[in-house]
Amino acid sequence: xxxxxxxxxxxxxxxxxxxxxxxxxxxxxxxxxxxxxxxxxxxxxxxxxxxxxxxxxxxxxxxxxxxxxxxxxxxxxxxxxxxxxxxxxxxxxxxxxxxxxxxxxxxxxxxxxxxxxxxxxxxxxxxxxxxxxxxxxxxxxxxxxxxxxxxxxxxxxxxxxxxxxxxxxxxxxxxxxxxxxxxxxxxxxxxxxxxxxxxxxxxxxxxxxxxxxxxxxxxxxxxxxxxxxxxxxxxxxxxxxxxxxxxxxxxxxxxxxxx
Amino acid sequence: xxxxxxxxxxxxxxxxxxxxxxxxxxxxxxxxxxxxxxxxxxxxxxxxxxxxxxxxxxxxxxxxxxxxxxxxxxxxxxxxxxxxxxxxxxxxxxxxxxxxxxxxxxxxxxxxxxxxxxxxxxxxxxxxxxxxxxxxxxxxxxxxxxxxxxxxxxxxxxxxxxxxxxxxxxxxxxxxxxxxxxxxxxxxxxxxxxxxxxxxxxxxxxxxxxxxxxxxxxxxxxxxxxxxxxxxxxxxxxxxxxxxxxxxxxxxxxxxx
Numbered sequence: 357x358x359x360x361x362x363x364x365x366x367x368x369x370x371x372x373x374x375x376x377x378x379x380x381x382x383x384x385x386x387x388x389x390x391x392x393x394x395x396x397x398x399x400x401x402x403x404x405x406x407x408x409x410x411x412x413x414x415x416x417x418x419x420x421x422x423x424x425x426x427x428x429x430x431x432x433x434x435x436x437x438x439x440x441x442x443x444x445x446x447x448x449x450x451x452x453x454x455x456x457x458x459x460x461x462x463x464x465x466x467x468x469x470x471x472x473x474x475x476x477x478x479x480x481x482x483x484x485x486x487x488x489x490x491x492x493x494x495x496x497x498x499x500x501x502x503x504x505x506x507x508x509x510x511x512x513x514x515x516x517x518x519x520x521x522x523x524x525x526x527x528x529x530x531x532x533x534x535x536x537x538x539x540x541x542x543x544x545x546x547x548x549x550x551x552x553x554x555x556x557x558x559x560x561x562x563x564x565x566x567x568x569x570x571x572x573x574x575x576x577x578x579x580x581x582x583x584x585x586x587x588x589x590x591x592x593x594x595x596x597x598x599x600x601x602x603x604x605x606x607x608x609x610x611x612x613x614x615x
Numbered sequence: 616x617x618x619x620x621x622x623x624x625x626x627x628x629x630x631x632x633x634x635x636x637x638x639x640x641x642x643x644x645x646x647x648x649x650x651x652x653x654x655x656x657x658x659x660x661x662x663x664x665x666x667x668x669x670x671x672x673x674x675x676x677x678x679x680x681x682x683x684x685x686x687x688x689x690x691x692x693x694x695x696x697x698x699x700x701x702x703x704x705x706x707x708x709x710x711x712x713x714x715x716x717x718x719x720x721x722x723x724x725x726x727x728x729x730x731x732x733x734x735x736x737x738x739x740x741x742x743x744x745x746x747x748x749x750x751x752x753x754x755x756x757x758x759x760x761x762x763x764x765x766x767x768x769x770x771x772x773x774x775x776x777x778x779x780x781x782x783x784x785x786x787x788x789x790x791x792x793x794x795x796x797x798x799x800x801x802x803x804x805x806x807x808x809x810x811x812x813x814x815x816x817x818x819x820x821x822x823x824x825x826x827x828x829x830x831x832x833x834x835x836x837x838x839x840x841x842x843x844x845x846x847x848x849x850x851x852x853x854x855x856x857x858x859x860x861x862x863x864x865x866x867x868x869x870x871x872x
Contacts, residue, residue, distance in 0.1 A: 366705040374710065389728050446620040447627035454628075457800075457845030461808040462819070462838050465826035469648045544718040545808070552723065552812055560720075567724035575724050582721035590716035 391573045396580070399573040404581060408562070413581070416559045419475060420547045423482025427539060431487045432532060435494025436524065445495065456492060460485030460542060461549050473554035481550045486539035493535030497528025530604050533597050540593055544586055559585070650832045658832035659839060668821070672840070675817035678734055678806040679799075679848075682741025686802070687795050690746050694753025695779060695787075704754070715751070719744035719805060720812075727813055737809040737817075744805045745798035752794025756787030789860055796852040803845055818844075 375393075382392045404413075438445050438452075464481050471477040501524055509523045525532075551560030563578035598605070635652040638644055650658075662668045697703045719740050726736035760783055768782045810819025818841055825834040 363705075366702070367709040370706050370710045371713065389725070443623060446623035447630075449620075450624040450628045451631045453849075454842050454846055457849060458838060458842035459804040459807045459845060461804065461811055462822055462841055464811075465822060465834060466838065468826070469831070470644075541716065541718065544716075545720050545804075548718060548720045548723075549808060549812060552720075563721070563724050567727060572728070575728075579721045579725065583717035586716040586718050586721075587713055590712075 388570075388572055391576060395573045396576045400577045400580070403574050403577050412557050412559055412562045413585075415475075415557050416547055416551065417585075419478045419550075419558070420482060420543055423479045423546070424486055424539065424543045426479065426483040427486035427543075428490055428536060430483070431490030431535070431539075432494050432525075435491045435532075436498050436520070436528075438491075439495040439498030439528075440524070445499070452488070452492065452495075456488040460488075460546055464546075464550055464553055468554065478547070478550045478555070478558075482543050482546045485546045486543050489538040489542070490532065490535040493531045493538075494528060497531030498524055500531070501527045530601060533601060537593060537597070540589060541586075544582075544589065548582065647831060650835060654832045655835045655839065658830075659836035662833065662836050662840070671816065671818050671821050672844075674734075674815075675806055675810065675819070675844075678737040678741060678809070678815070678817060679802050681734075682738050682806065683745055683795075683799055683802040685738070686742045686745035686798055687749050689742070690749025690794065690798075691753055691791060694750050694757065695783070698754060698757035699775065699779065699783075711747075711750070711754075715747045720808065723809070723812055726809070732813050732815045734815065736813055737806055737815045740809045741802045741805045745802045748798040748801055749791070749794040752790045752797070753787060756790025757783060759790065760786045789863055792856040792859060796849075796856060799848050799852045800845065803841075803848055807841055 379393045382390055383394065385392050438448050460481075463484055464477075467477050467480050467484065471480055505523060505527065509519055514523065547558075548560040548563075551558035552564050555561040559578065559582060563575060563582070566572075566575035566578055632652050635655075637651075639646045639649050639651045697707055722740055722743060726739045730736040730739070764782050764786075765778070768778045773781065806817065807819040807822075809815055810817035811823050812819075814820055814823065818837060822834055822837045822841075825831075825837060
């Protein structure tokens with residue numbers, strides 16, 4: 357009981373201290389750009405009503421998940437193909453390295469040429485930025501499949517789809533998840549930026565609107581919402597990862613103990 | 616084997632470029648949207664001859680290098696401090712986990728208000744984004760310190776500073792290097808994004824200007840430049856990593872094989 361209490365104290369102490377510090381330091385702030393935390397929190401419920409959640413946050417999240425899912429499917433599929441054949445890998449490697457090195461936000465102007473400024477543009481931008489870490493990590497993961505395991509599977513006659521599912525993708529999954537984690541933060545960045553560029557709804561759009569109309573406390577609440585969204589997504593990701601990679605973490609822990 | 620791979624890679628690159636030339640020429644996509652490779656190359660040559668291009672490149676690199684340097688130093692100092700002082704790690708864990716996933720682009724409106732389109736707004740974004748990469752790696756690295764080595768150092772009477780210097784730092788260095796390498800890539804992305812959105816001088820701003828003035832080949836040429844820049848930074852970071860870790864098992868092992 358005492359240990360649990362101590363843990364809770366450890367988890368909550370610093371955040372509480374920081375928020376309190378922010379509250380006190382900004383309480384009598386007259387600086388336009390740094391409004392008191394009290395004002396920001398009072399504005400929060402007025403700004404983020406259920407209408408706004410539906411009109412701005414929901415489209416953003418839908419675009420994000422659409423682009424992310426597309427990138428995951430394409431990245432894992434292409435990565436598995438490229439990783440499985442040595443020659444294909446050798447041919448593609450320099451081109452892939454180059455495409456990955458292009459900073460994803462510069463693709464927004466290009467994709468705007470093709471796809472206009474609608475939702476297609478945003479989903480494409482998010483997908484085209486996220487796909488590289490997933491793709492390259494899948495290639496590495498598939499390449500690193502334990503040869504003994506691959507041979508064993510072959511001698512047991514495990515081929516085709518079941519080989520792909522139980523041997524190749526299974527053993528590559530820690531790497532794939534590392535790629536997915538990197539892609540998640542890129543996805544949020546691209547979601548916000550593509551909406552800042554050209555949109556009529558969405559979180560990025562709203563925050564820029566607040567900033568341009570000098571509604572500073574409203575802008576701060578937008579920043580808080582983005583922060584909360586980023587945090588929530590990373591928590592969800594960790595939960596999914598813990599489920600999907602439970603076997604792997606267990607394996608790691610047991611080898612570490614036996615050493 | 617290695618030569619064959621290089622040849623296949625070059626063939627792949629050549630095929631990629633040829634595809635870029637053929638697709639618009641055959642009319643599969645509109646040339647106005649996707650100019651053939653040769654026209655992009657022409658635009659690239661024009662850019663290279665233009666002194667404004669080099670100024671923009673210099674601006675981008677300044678923002679990148681300064682931001683990366685500040686973020687790396689801060690990440691290393693804070694990381695070591697958090698792990699050395701007792702209980703600080705547990706106390707800060709939740710805060711770090713909360714702050715880290717906050718997308719740095721959320722700070723764009725604030726940066727615009729505070730600093731306009733100056734270098735400082737670029738730095739704000741770059742430092743915020745790359746700081747976490749380094750910090751998290753330092754924390755992992757310090758956790759990896761061999762307890763036996765730590766106890767040995769303690770029993771030989773090494774002080775805190777000497778233990779940081781001789782036990783903690785060499786263990787953490789490979790992790791730190793990985794962190795800095797990741798941070799270098801993130802810093803470039805954020806530097807160019809900040810220029811593109813905020814309009815701070817640099818390559819990103821030039822891309823934005825090329826887009827609004829419908830100079831499509833120039834836009835592609837500049838995007839190619841940013842890609843090459845990213846590639847060079849990756850290769851450079853790997854080289855630095857290998858040099859700095861020449862003594863480390865992971866690198867020595869690679870050389871011996």
